[in-house]
Amino acid sequence: MSDTIRIEQALSDILGSVQTEDAPPRLAAALRYAVFPGGARIRPRLCLAVARACGDDRPAVTDSAAAAIELLHCASLVHDDLPCFDDAPMRRGKPSVHKAYGERLAVLGGDALIVLAFQGLAAGCADAPARLGRLLPIVSRSVGLPSGIAAGQAWECEPFVDLSVYQRAKTSALFAAATEAGAAAAGVAPEPWRLLGDRLGEAFQIADDILDVAGDAAKLGKPVGQDAAHARPSGAAQLGLEGAIRRLGVLVDGAVASIPDCPGAEVLRAHVLQVAANLLPAEIAEQAA
Amino acid sequence: MSDTIRIEQALSDILGSVQTEDAPPRLAAALRYAVFPGGARIRPRLCLAVARACGDDRPAVTDSAAAAIELLHCASLVHDDLPCFDDAPMRRGKPSVHKAYGERLAVLGGDALIVLAFQGLAAGCADAPARLGRLLPIVSRSVGLPSGIAAGQAWECEPFVDLSVYQRAKTSALFAAATEAGAAAAGVAPEPWRLLGDRLGEAFQIADDILDVAGDAAKLGKPVGQDAAHARPSGAAQLGLEGAIRRLGVLVDGAVASIPDCPGAEVLRAHVLQVAANLLPAEIAEQAA
Numbered sequence A, B: 001m002s003d004t005i006r007i008e009q010a011l012s013d014i015l016g017s018v019q020t021e022d023a024p025p026r027l028a029a030a031l032r033y034a035v036f037p038g039g040a041r042i043r044p045r046l047c048l049a050v051a052r053a054c055g056d057d058r059p060a061v062t063d064s065a066a067a068a069i070e071l072l073h074c075a076s077l078v079h080d081d082l083p084c085f086d087d088a089p090m091r092r093g094k095p096s097v098h099k100a101y102g103e104r105l106a107v108l109g110g111d112a113l114i115v116l117a118f119q120g121l122a123a124g125c126a127d128a129p130a131r132l133g134r135l136l137p138i139v140s141r142s143v144g145l146p147s148g149i150a151a152g153q154a155w156e157c158e159p160f161v162d163l164s165v166y167q168r169a170k171t172s173a174l175f176a177a178a179t180e181a182g183a184a185a186a187g188v189a190p191e192p193w194r195l196l197g198d199r200l201g202e203a204f205q206i207a208d209d210i211l212d213v214a215g216d217a218a219k220l221g222k223p224v225g226q227d228a229a230h231a232r233p234s235g236a237a238q239l240g241l242e243g244a245i246r247r248l249g250v251l252v253d254g255a256v257a258s259i260p261d262c263p264g265a266e267v268l269r270a271h272v273l274q275v276a277a278n279l280l281p282a283e284i285a286e287q288a289a
Helices: A003-018 A025-035 A042-053 A059-080 A097-101 A103-124 A129-141 A149-157 A163-185 A191-214 A235-258 A265-277 A282-288 B003-018 B025-035 B042-053 B059-080 B097-101 B103-124 B129-141 B149-157 B163-185 B191-214 B235-258 B265-277 B282-288
Strands: none
Touching (some): A003 A103, A025 A103, A025 B149, A042 A059, A059 A129, A103 B059, A103 B103, A129 B103, A191 A282, B003 B042, B003 B059, B025 B059, B042 B163, B042 B191, B059 B129, B059 B149, B097 B103, B103 B129, B129 B163, B163 B235, B191 B235, B235 B265
C-alpha cells in the first residue's frame, strides 16, 4: 500500500470512528473539511518513513501515530486561521474553516481535532500499551507547553521573541515528534531520531518563510506576505532571500547526516532528499545558484 | 493528605512541569490563571473518591487522571467564555481569560490545557502503561466527538437539538469520565462505573440550569440568565423550576443506587450525597419541599 493511501485511510478511519449518527453533524462536517483534502502530508509521511526504516512491525500503531501528528497539524491550521490570529480567508485553496463553518465551529473543530489525535492513538495502540507509553509523551509535548505548537504560536503574543525558540516550537516540534513517533511506533528508542525532525522542521519553516516572501498565492492556496503583515519573526526577513536559501541547504544536509544507523537508512536518506527537493519551487531554488 | 491538597498539588505539579523558562511567559501565566484558584473541583474529587473506593493502589496514576479531567474542564470553560460563544466577562469571580489575557491567549490557553491533560496523564502513567491504555480512551472520548464536551458545545451550533443528547455530551461525559477513570486508575474495570458519572453529570447540569434561572450572580461568580440570553436548551426551562428540582432528586438517588459493589462503597455513597447536597443553595432547595 502506498504511503498516500495508508495515511488517507488512517485519517478517514479515525474520523469515521467518531462521526456516528449521535455526533453533531456540522462539527463532524467541519472536521472532515479541515482534514480533507490534505496538503502535502509531509509530517505523517516522515513518521511512516522513519517507522519503515526501523522495521515498522506494528503498522496499526504507526498509522495511529502518523494520523495523530497530521490531526494536530490540521488543528493548528484551523486555530491559526481564526480572526484573532491570521484572519486567513483561504487555506489549501478553499475557504478556511471559520469562513466556511463560522468561528464557533472553527474553535470547536480545532479542539476536537486535538482530542481526536489522542483518541486515535488510544485506538491504534489498544493492543500495544507499552508503545502507547512511549508515544503519548512524544505526541503530546509537541503541541503544548513549554515548546510545542501552542507555545510557538503564543510567542507571537510576547513583546520579545527569540526567532529560533519561536520557530522550533511552532514548526520543528511537530517534525521532531513525527520522527520520534515513527521510531517509537516501531519499538525503537526515539531520542536519537529527534535531530532529524528538528532539522527538517527548521528547513521546512525557512522554506515557508521564503515562500511567504517570494511565493505565488495561487500556487500555494493561501495568501503570501503574511509574516510582514502580521509582524511575525521570519527567517527570510532576517537572513535575506539568498541567505535563507543557503541556510535551507545546510539544514537539509544536516538532516540527512543525522539519520541513525538502522535497517532502512539508505531508503530513508532518499526520502528526506526528495522531501527537501520539493520544499521550494524550481524557479526560487535556482536563485540560490 | 486531604483530597483538596492532593488535587491542587497534582495540578500545580503538572503546570509546573511545563512552565519552564523556555515557555512563553504570558501563555504560561494564562494557564495558571485559568486553573487557579479553582471552582469546587467536583470532577477530580469524584475521580479520587471512586479510585479510593476501588483501592487506589497507584496514587500517582489516580492523581494524573483526576488532574486531566479538571484540566479538560478548565479548557472548556476558557473556550466557552470566548466572544464567539458566551462572551462571558467573568468566571469564578474574576475576569475571564480572554478579558484578562486577550482572545489569542484564551484560544491558545484552552488548546494548551487540553494538551496538558494528556501530557500529565503520560507522566503519571509512565510506570503503568497498561493503566494508561485503559485511561486514554476514557479521558479522550469525554471531550471529543461523537459525545464529549466539544460535541456538546457544538450542538449549540445546530438548528435541531435533543436536550438530553446535548446535556449528556456537554456535561455528563466528563462526569462519566471522572468515575470511569477513577476505577481504571485503580485497576478496576471502568464500565460499571459509567452510570454513576452519567447520573451525577445530569444532576449537576440540571442544578446549573436551575441556578441560571434562580441563582445569584454575585454568589456564583458568573452571570445568570445566560441560557435564555443565548437561547440555549435548559432543563429548568423545559421542566419548570419545581419539576427541575424534583428531577434533580431522582437523579441523585439513581446515582447513589448505581454504585457498584466495592471495598469503599459506603464511604463513596456518603461522598455522593454530600456532593449532591451542595449542588443548590438551601433557599432554592427548600422551594422543592
